[in-house]
Amino acid sequence: MVASPSLELPAEATVAERHEKAPAVGERIPVHSAVCFGCADLPHGLRLESWVTDDEAGAAAISSRMVLREEQQGAPGLLHGGLLTAAFDEVLGSVVALVTRPCVTARLETDFRAPMPIGSTLWLRGRVDGRLGRKLYVSGRAHLDAPDGPVVGTASALFLKVEMDHFLRNSRPEDLEALGVPAERIRAARA
Numbered sequence: 698m699v700a701s702p703s704l705e706l707p708a709e710a711t712v713a714e715r716h717e718k719a720p721a722v723g724e725r726i727p728v729h730s731a732v733c734f735g736c737a738d739l740p741h742g743l744r745l746e747s748w749v750t751d752d753e754a755g756a757a758a759i760s761s762r763m764v765l766r767e768e769q770q771g772a773p774g775l776l777h778g779g780l781l782t783a784a785f786d787e788v789l790g791s792v793v794a795l796v797t798r799p800c801v802t803a804r805l806e807t808d809f810r811a812p813m814p815i816g817s818t819l820w821l822r823g824r825v826d827g828r829l830g831r832k833l834y835v836s837g838r839a840h841l842d843a844p845d846g847p848v849v850g851t852a853s854a855l856f857l858k859v860e861m862d863h864f865l866r867n868s869r870p871e872d873l874e875a876l877g878v879p880a881e882r883i884r885a886a887r888a
């Protein structure tokens with residue numbers, strides 16, 4: 698499958714290795730926010746669990762697991778497609794965070810290759826294919842019921858490195874303050 702032009706890895710892109718302070722191969726990636734729909738242990742969340750994995754080329758890579766639950770149906774008995782895209786957003790965002798942070802999703806393309814029955818487990822993989830300036834090019838695959846099970850979905854995405862100001866300007870002030878950001882700093886970013 699050919700990615701959309703803006704998702705194609707440019708020839709000048711370089712290998713994106715893990716940051717020296719990122720978790721090591723085999724380590725679990727911690728929940729990055731207690732309210733995250735993707736990784737936090739919330740009743741309504743995806744509850745993805747992720748681990749750092751090895752990569753032949755030395756690029757940042759992760760493996761993730763997600764159990765498909767009753768309340769996630771689209772067609773009867775099958776996973777809602779948007780939730781696979783949400784799962785890829787989390788997995789690819791998490792792998793990018795091993796290289797640099799903060800980053801946000803600019804573009805994300807999902808290919809749905811086979812239905813995903815409720816009750817099964819998705820094993821997802823994410824890899825940073827390359828970096829060029831602020832742009833991180835990533836790809837992912839979802840396997841059914843085993844890390845090497847049938848491929849049910851693939852994704853390509855572009856993430857962009859942003860400054861903390863992105864959140865200081867756009868997140869709700871009360872959420873930032875709950876994280877300990879001084880109100881003064883929030884006001885200054887919005888002035």
Ligand SMILES: CCCCCCCCCC(=O)SCCNC(=O)CCNC(=O)[C@H](O)C(C)(C)COP(=O)(O)OP(=O)(O)OC[C@H]1O[C@@H](n2cnc3c(N)ncnc32)[C@H](O)[C@@H]1OP(=O)(O)O
Pocket residue numbers: 703729735786787789790791794798800801802803804832855857859
């Ligand atoms: C520890 C953390 C773990 C995280 C895991 C969870 C992951 C969840 C991640 C998310 O879901 S983030 C939420 C969803 N994304 C957003 O809310 C982002 C909303 N969009 C924006 O804020 C801005 O559009 C964005 C920061 C992405 C870009 O604005 P900028 O002003 O910084 O970029 P600019 O427009 O200058 O473009 C920079 C380059 O990127 C390119 N670009 C920007 N948006 C693009 C796009 N959508 N598609 C393709 N290319 C794009 C643009 O063409 C340009 O290319 P060149 O440098 O070659 O000229």
